[in-house]
Amino acid sequence: MAIEYTFIKSLVDRQTEAEKAMLDELEAGSFTFDHPLVKLNPYFINPLAAVICFKTEEETAVTIRVLGKEKEGTMMHTFPKAKTHILPVLGLYGGYDNTVEIELYRGKKHTVHIQTEPLSNDVPELVHMKTTYHYLRDELIFVSPALTDLATGFDYAGDVRWHLNIPTVFDIKRAANGNILIGTHRLLKLPYYMSGIYEMSMVGKIIKEYTIPGGYHHDHFELANGNLLILTEDLTSDTVEDMCVLVDRSSGEILKTWDYKDFLDPTKVAKSGSWTEEDWFHNNAVWYDEKTDSLTFSGRHIDSMCNIDFNSGKLNWIIGDPEMWPKEYLPYFFKPISDGEFDWQYEQHANVITPNGDVMCFDNGHFRSKNPDKRILNKDNFSRGVRYKINTDDMTIQQVWQYGKERGQEFFSQYICNVEYYKEGHYMIHSGGIQYYGDDASEQFAALMQDDPMVKTRSITVEVLDDEVMLELEVKGNFYRAEKLGLYHDQDNLPLGQGVRLGQMGVTKESDTLIPMDSCNEELSHIYEAAIEEEDDRFTFKATFESGQLVMLMLEQNDEQHGYFISTAKTPFAALCCGTFIEKDARKISCSVNKAGLNGTYDVRVIVDDKKYETGIKITC
Template identity: 50%
Template sequence: MTVIYKQFKHIITEQVEREQAFLAEYKVGQHTIENPYIKLNPYHIAPLTAVVLFATTEEVAGRVTVKGKEAAGDMSFEFPKAKEHVVQVLGLYENYANQVVVELEDGSTTTLTIQTEAASEKVKAPTLINTTPEYLGNNVIFVSPTSPAMTAAYDYKGDVRWYITLNLAFDLKRAKNGRLLVGTNRLVAPPYHTTGLYEIGMIGKIYKEYRLPSGYHHDHFEMEDGNLLILTQDLPTGTVEDMCVLVDRKTGMILKTWDYKKVLPQDMAGSGSQDAHDWFHNNAVWYDKKTNSLTLSGRHQDAVINLDYETGDLNWIIGDPEGWPQEMVDKYFFTPVGDGAFDWQYEQHACVVLPDGDIMMFDNGHFRAKKKENYVPADQNFSRGVRFHINTEDMTIEQVWQYGKERGKDFFSTYISNVEYYGEGHYMVHSGGIGSLDGETCNRPPVSIKEGTGEVVYKSVTLEIKDDEIMYEMQLPANYYRAEKLSLYCQEDVLTFGKGECLGSLGVTEQMMTEVPAEEVKEVPDTYNVRVGEEEDRIILKATFEKGQLVMLILEGEENTYRYFVPTTKRPFLAMCVGTFQESDERAVEFPVSKEGLVGNLTVKLLIDDTQYDTGMSIQCS
């Protein structure tokens, strides 16, 4: 009998230890601009970054430049006046002897050589890149993966200039403080619900983790006051992806909740991917200050909805009205007008409210109908970015722009994807979930196709259009949830030393209150491949069970015993938006238990079918 037990430090703890180590190294010598201290990948998750430390006798400002492989590839960043200089170096090339020039305003200068290693094979090279350095300027295109790949940023030539080795999921957005907000790599429930959000500096330092009791998925939005709208759910209720919460930026605590079950029917007007568990599938949130409202995309009702921010009441719905109750159609739906072409959107993503009130989104077009007999086959279908003008007084809607329909099945993405608005006539359209199975266009998310089924080819196409001209196009051999155009350097993203914070709460994991009779305690058979991981705030059971086995995790103490039902029958997820958390073995089970509410020295036991097993280990909880 072998039960593997391992303790895991939170990445915030690991990073502060590494930070203390390199700062101690720096203090050993006298480091000037001629002899600076250099630490490549200082926080161990961003291999194409470095920090350069040195001191000057006078306060002086300066500039750092990572030299490009050609002049257009130079990336520069100014750093402020100081005597103790902490210079972030971003935009290094992988597998390259990078030349980095540090210049001070007093004329002092030095050129450093920073050799990087080759990137992981999960950092995909573009199969097509078409733009100019003049157009992209100092920006790079970030993509976050849903198939086996890494979150990465590409320059005008398609060279990767930044990537993260953590399995980070869903949208990646820059906050007002210059840092990135992105989903964590810690799973709370399959197939991709994670603990919450990381706030991470471009150098790879995680400053905060915002944790939620039922986890995070898909999208988030920074409010004017810094508080965060985060998409979540209440897992014990049995449904997912149907709630939004407002989270206090300083404490991580939930301030306000919107539950869509209060305003929408759950058993009608579904898309072809809907089931009772994932009836709405909220994949985007946008706050509009002018109307004080939330706009939300519900993939599994083919609907973009708008809620009053204060009351949560339903204001309107954009979508095909077929299948909805007539009283809702009369009150909340729009009537198409105008002389131009018009198509409703289906299983859409990434709703955006534009300055003039227009609504822009990515229309995936999956099935492109409400009834099965009218479903459009993938090889005859299309996806697109689309802009609608809505009039909420007379409840009319007009399609005023689209791009993608003309590219047909080659641009068709059953899932994920996004649009961005840069100004009138200037947009990004990212079709991130293109795929084929044995040469045939996929009519389901490619990441949901099991190994051995056939040859799956992944593809994403990211393009930018200005005044109807394509100014940028990148194609990658992977699926990516969203794309964002950002600069690597941001003046507000200042590297500060010290330990980051875990904010918010994972809540108390729901217990099974019934004690199940079992035979005497035995040793755990090796066939179950049981592993127990202890994180700073969670206990995680990993094991291999046959479908439908009855499994209970028991934490037994002198005064308290905690029992948890461990699901062994996986749901057939119809909307596998992120496949990077999937186990190759369908029998693999991962079950986390929050330490909140646990007290005492707890012996770890397992009930499997009608037998109770002792793992031989105990965990101390305060």
């Protein structure tokens, strides 16, 4: 057969099977405090985590310590009393004989050694970490992917103490129950539209997988009642990144949908320098403000942050440069008042509402003008974190804080990045998309120039307290966002049991026109390096074609036909907030088809230029 076929069992199911095997082994064996069962990376995706299992005759609390390379680097956590102990071990070093102490409450101590594999090439290379243990203590700075390096956590010394080996993308956020929420590693379509989000323990166990019909991109937000705001889109429409949905935390049901075309006219917005007709808004953040019952979205491609009423979807206000906007929208803009410096933000990311109602964001500053005649080159530009005070009574705005302008192009990121508010005067500013071409800030995305030796990428994460820099982490590569989190939390650090998959895939958009053609009864040639990966809810066709070839994937069942056009043209990206899935070889294509909306067993055929070829593969939906 010319086409390689693989069935991929879901990660949730594989983890459930592995956990059951571990628990069965614990029950069948005689694992005690002195002779525990130790499983390194039991859930497959976190090579710097382990689980230690044993039983005690009496209920007792247990403390786990992963000894640091120096005293301050020790990671520890005390678990509630029990007789059966299934304890997550977090903060292991890579390529190291880790010493782990187990201590019974007011009792004896036992030591085990856990040897880990060397860190992979997917771990970002440290340039420097400038901070102290007394500032960061046992928290880590986590960075999430924008290029090929994967999600990683650094301690105060710059040592890697947490890492995922699958491309879970976009922001890592801690939920109220202590788990983290992050995008899945299942790509729906390029460049970075994912199937949904994972709720995951720090060990790497997926508690819940939420599948979103329109896919997931960029950001999500947990409401006080646990329900989730998730950025998505209508996969059947001609526009992208302009929808948000409210997802029921328990069922995965979509409770409410906001379409940004309901409060802005895409044909009338004032465009950023990266605007396209398809990606007219480019939403990269969502924030819910309980005090005003409103949502704030960050529209990169209109250089604006837009606030709407949660219930009605009515537009409340817009923060951004009003130049070139039509008159009908000007009442929604703020007028700057300043006794000092003021700059508008451009192509911003990661809007945040502070407790007193101020608005923060990362001002990427790309082009730094609405007027095409006044736009500037990246090497002459700056990026920064910024905080604005707004008055919605008189529609005025003041700039009350910024960090980054003074650093010029060394801190400039034309894409991605975030700010975090901890308390008054205490902020994180993450410039994760620094890209150079030679000595100057690059005008092109590094993901599209991966093998060019002139390209250099960096990510700089800074924390300031009362305007004093308390931490600066610099690593090679680009990273979408940064977060500061502890490895352990006060609730259940390893919920056991079957992982849950919620929600559903949407119907994949089909070609408007089918090509009337009979099969030539020949197999697709091996020169196309074709492969099909099937999952329980979709399948993905991968192959290599030359630019300009006509290619259409066909599903056929008697007279029923479904056609999916595959573009072989080089794709221009006006925004590439995550280049993790971009192939170095532009000839390689990937086309995923969801099983939703299909019923029965289909023959998979492929049209290439003027022939329809057989693959010999059937897909049952």
